[in-house]
Amino acid sequence: MKQFNQLLIIVFLVTISCSQEKKEIKTAIEENPSSLFKYWAWYGAGSNVADSIHSNQFKKYASSGIDAVLIDTRADADYLSKIAPLAIKEGLEVHAWMFTMNRPGDTTALKHPDWYMVSRSGKSCFDDRPYVDYYQWLSPSHPEARAHIWSLVEGLAKVEGIKSVHLDYIRYPDVFLPVGLLPKYNLVQNEELPDFDFDYSKASVEKFQKLFGKDITKAEVPAIDIEWKQFRLNEIKAVVDGAYDIAHKYGKDLTAAVFPYPEMADHMVRQRWDKWNIDAVLPMIYNNFYNEGLDWIEFASKQGLSDLKAKQTQLHTGLYLPEMTDDELVRAINIVKQSGASGVAFFAIQDSHFEVIKASQ
Known part of the structure; x- marks a missing residue:
């Protein structure tokens, strides 16, 4: 009987301890939501795609443990208003992904050739583009080009239900390409x-x-x-700020895809993101x-955290x-x-990666 009573006491104490631990964890999460490790995915919402296709993809993300989706609607606020609810319905946090200084096919900007960046060799991105044909970079120093970009940000920020406006290509063209891409x-x-030094x-x-x-x-x-x-660093910072x-103003955050860490971004693309007014950065540490x-992923992540x-x-x-193989993704x-x-x-994300992502949580 004595041993039974002792067992009851132990069970009671363990139950109380577990209950207290769960309460402390719940309190910590409520007081500091950012303590949760978040999983994101960039998603290109192609035009003329059926809602069912978007919904199926969002279901796949959600069931694999993705928390937030960055949706590229080419800065079209009306299209974003149509797509965002499909993701929100699946429990995903939505971020409006937009191309910022690089505006390929921007019908408004293309009416103004003087809005575009020019290289030191005198080539304008309006009609003579560096590296690839979709590099059509607007000058952050042109007041009308800057105002146009801000108008796109405002349109996206007004969309109900999104968490942030997400800036991509918020920089100058690559002064130096990643070494792995040079060949x-x-x-x-x-x-x-x-030919790769802008903006003149x-x-x-x-x-x-x-x-x-x-x-x-x-x-x-x-x-x-x-x-x-x-x-030039300050000109990009002014656009971001x-x-x-x-x-x-519209109750949304500002986030951005950036180069691996500030010193490297400064050197390669005139981007010093640790100086910006911004809520979150997603450095593209594409090793x-x-x-x-x-191992470089750890180095670059820690360097960015140190700078912030x-x-x-x-x-x-x-x-x-x-x-990345499945094993490499687990390690990463x-x-x-x-x-x-x-x-x-x-x-x-490749098909085999979804199970890896789900299992990693």
């Missing part, structure tokens, strides 16, 4: 080449000259002019683009899945979790 374009980039548009050159009293087109080596570099104010192993330590901005690591997700990131974002 594809038969390029050697050991210095800032004139009239709007940008004149604005810089007004601020600093220098005509950058006369500089013998523009790459060593630190004011010229900082000017303006978008942040607009998004928050295979840089001929790096999985004085800010409230969350960091969710982006992974490129087409070249664990690496991201151990890095201290707030979540992981997947680009181009």
Whole structure:
């Protein structure tokens, strides 16, 4: 009888302990929702696609444990209004993914050739594009181009039910490509080449000259002019900060897809994202683009977190899945979790990956 009573006491204490632990976890989550590790997926919502196809994809995401979906509707607020409810119905958090400085096929912008960035070699993105035909970059220094971008942000921010406006291509064209992509374009980039150094548009050159009293087109080596570099970093920051104010005006967050970590982004695409007003960044730590192993994902994630330590901005690591095996994806997700990131974002999920993602939670 004595042993039975002791057993009852032990069961009671264990029950109380478990109950208290669950209560503490619940309280911690309620007080700090960001403590939850979030799973994201980028989703290209192609035009003229039946609602049933979108719904089936969203069901697949949700059943695999995806929490948030970044939906590309080409910054079409009306189309987003149609697609977003389908994702929300499946319990997904919706983020409005938009191409920002790079605006391929933008019918409004194409009416204004002077809105586009120009390379140091004098080639305008309006009709002579670097690397690929869809690189049609607007100048952040042109006031009307900037206002156009902000109007697109506002349209998306007004859509009911979305969580954030998500900026992609919020930078200049690649001064330096990821080393793993250079063979594809038969390029050697050991210095800032004139064809890939932007923005020498009239709007940008004149604005810089007004601020600093220098005509950058006369500089013998523009790459060593630190004011010229900082000017361009600041021009992108101004676009982001303006978008942040607009998004928050409508009760939405601002998020962005960015290059792996700030110093690298600065060097490669004139993007210093640790200086921005922004709620969350999703650095695209696509290790295979840089001929790096999985351990580099941890390094780049931690470097970004270190650069953000004085800010409230969350960091969710982006992974490129087409070249990952199932085993590599398991390891990559664990690496991201151990890095201290707030979540992981997947680009181009392959069929076999869904089970891996689900099992990792």
